[in-house]
Amino acid sequence: xxxxxxxxxxxxxxxxxxxxxxxxxxxxxxxxxxxxxxxxxxxxxxxxxxxxxxxxxxxxxxxxxxxxxxxxxxxxxxxxxxxxxxxxxxxxxxxxxxxxxxxxxxxxxxxxxxxxxxxxxxxxxxxxxxxxxxxxxxxxxxxxxxxxxxxxxxxxxxxxxxxxxxxxxxxxxxxxxxxxxxx
Numbered sequence: 001x002x003x004x005x006x007x008x009x010x011x012x013x014x015x016x017x018x019x020x021x022x023x024x025x026x027x028x029x030x031x032x033x034x035x036x037x038x039x040x041x042x043x044x045x046x047x048x049x050x051x052x053x054x055x056x057x058x059x060x061x062x063x064x065x066x067x068x069x070x071x072x073x074x075x076x077x078x079x080x081x082x083x084x085x086x087x088x089x090x091x092x093x094x095x096x097x098x099x100x101x102x103x104x105x106x107x108x109x110x111x112x113x114x115x116x117x118x119x120x121x122x123x124x125x126x127x128x129x130x131x132x133x134x135x136x137x138x139x140x141x142x143x144x145x146x147x148x149x150x151x152x153x154x155x156x157x158x159x160x161x162x163x164x165x166x167x168x169x170x171x172x173x174x175x176x177x178x179x180x181x182x183x
Contacts, residue, residue: 043088046087046089046090047080047081047089051122052094054095070170089124111147113146113147116165139173
């Protein structure tokens with residue numbers, strides 16, 4: 001037990017002891033802030049090539065590619081370059097067919113919500129030709145959006161859900177690659 005003369009009473013000493021132990025535990029647990037400015041071994045620059053679109057949503061490959069580029073630039077761990085010959089890591093791949101399904105129904109069997117699922121096939125290749133594996137769980141993401149009798153509102157809800165999915169996928173791909181590239 002830690003003796004604290006300024007603290008009187010058994011309950012107060014227990015509380016103070018617990019607070020000190022908690023503070024020591026938090027300081028020694030190994031958690032730390034991620035410093036994206038630290039070098040990732042020999043990888044300093046990344047090129048993200050426009051993905052191939054195997055979905056039936058025209059232009060969605062550009063949305064996902066743009067989300068990837070913005071996420072890598074936002075985090076700042078790697079410099080994004082346009083020319084793959086200048087990059088230490090090149091990301092290529094495709095958007096697989098997008099799966100949409102009704103998620104919940106009303107009492108008269110009208111869809112109330114839909115779920116959209118996007119899966120990417122990505123390949124990250126180092127300058128020397130070695131592949132960097134990306135965790136498969138980082139390559140699939142789903143989002144729920146509201147159904148509507150108004151076809152334009154339904155289209156807009158789906159479009160917004162697809163944008164959110166592309167942003168979440170970009171975050172997860174960045175994190176998965178960052179973890180794999182740490183020295």
